[in-house]
Amino acid sequence: MRIFALTLLSVILLACSHGNTAPANTATSTSEPNRTTTADAVSESSATSQTANTPAPPPDTPDVHVSGKRALKYTADMVAMGPRPIGSAAHTKMENYIREHLRKDGVEGNNLEEDQFTADTPAGKFQCRNFIAKFPGKKDGIIVISGHYDTKMLPNFVGANDGGASAGLLLELADHFAKEKKPRDGYSVWLVWFDAEEAVKQWSATDSTYGSRHLAAKWQQDGTAKKIKGFMLLDMIGDADLGIDRDMNSTPWLEDLVYRAASRFGYQSHIFTRKTADEDDHIPFKNIGVPVADLIDLDYGYNNVFWHTSQDTMDKLSAESLEIVGTTVVETVRLLDQR
Numbered sequence: 001m002r003i004f005a006l007t008l009l010s011v012i013l014l015a016c017s018h019g020n021t022a023p024a025n026t027a028t029s030t031s032e033p034n035r036t037t038t039a040d041a042v043s044e045s046s047a048t049s050q051t052a053n054t055p056a057p058p059p060d061t062p063d064v065h066v067s068g069k070r071a072l073k074y075t076a077d078m079v080a081m082g083p084r085p086i087g088s089a090a091h092t093k094m095e096n097y098i099r100e101h102l103r104k105d106g107v108e109g110n111n112l113e114e115d116q117f118t119a120d121t122p123a124g125k126f127q128c129r130n131f132i133a134k135f136p137g138k139k140d141g142i143i144v145i146s147g148h149y150d151t152k153m154l155p156n157f158v159g160a161n162d163g164g165a166s167a168g169l170l171l172e173l174a175d176h177f178a179k180e181k182k183p184r185d186g187y188s189v190w191l192v193w194f195d196a197e198e199a200v201k202q203w204s205a206t207d208s209t210y211g212s213r214h215l216a217a218k219w220q221q222d223g224t225a226k227k228i229k230g231f232m233l234l235d236m237i238g239d240a241d242l243g244i245d246r247d248m249n250s251t252p253w254l255e256d257l258v259y260r261a262a263s264r265f266g267y268q269s270h271i272f273t274r275k276t277a278d279e280d281d282h283i284p285f286k287n288i289g290v291p292v293a294d295l296i297d298l299d300y301g302y303n304n305v306f307w308h309t310s311q312d313t314m315d316k317l318s319a320e321s322l323e324i325v326g327t328t329v330v331e332t333v334r335l336l337d338q339r
């Protein structure tokens, strides 16, 4: 993924809060690809309009039973396979791992779609596949929870957080939704493991997000896109020092709903502590009118120092972070079901 830090904008917000005024024409944010710089602290009221004037209720104990420990175990299993870029033997091994896990959850036949496509990259053509696990619901509509499972082509890069954590948490969410009664009372829930999110060479509109661009085009054509009530993307959500960014490229009302879900369990210190604008697998869906929320923590180690390096390893992750994000996502599904 790629990030544009909204440093200037937040500086102005801070300046305004201290009673200073800034010329309006400086309010355009500078773009700074591939790096994030300042942790842009935002107050709760600016992070979400819904809770602006209401005191936060006392946090509840999660009753949704997402296990961060299990999610971490699934992540560790995949990371143990080594680097998993498209075209590698470990990538194929991981595909088998995801398929077998879903089969054990009873997700097979019509409820498991393997969306095969060819990624035409600067390094040649690769056969890729997105996995879509479907948990049918009684209500007419679909909630999508997604993340990528490929890792970036870099020497010794095992992608514990970037590629591993989201794929592992999605497997735990599969366990969770598999335990619900069938069909579930709310909307259908579809879990998507995207392939080929990472740029093969340099991140650009054409060298990145191959799987999500393919699936968004397909869903636009076959009418699926119109049925999607909410699309959540998970990326780099396993960092033990968890701080999910508020992504300004996401749909505000859906981000507000995620914040409300997180607040219910007292997770505010881990969510929307700064603002960023991210390019990631959610953008192709946003572009075809789907409400999207990118849940990403792109402050991985001091000043994001572990990102896309050989230091992105299991020891940087925590079960607690995975549980916080998993619980928040399941609660957001509950809130979406009520809409």
Ligand SMILES: [Zn+2]
Binding pocket: 001, 152, 162, 198, 308
């Ligand atoms: Zn990455």
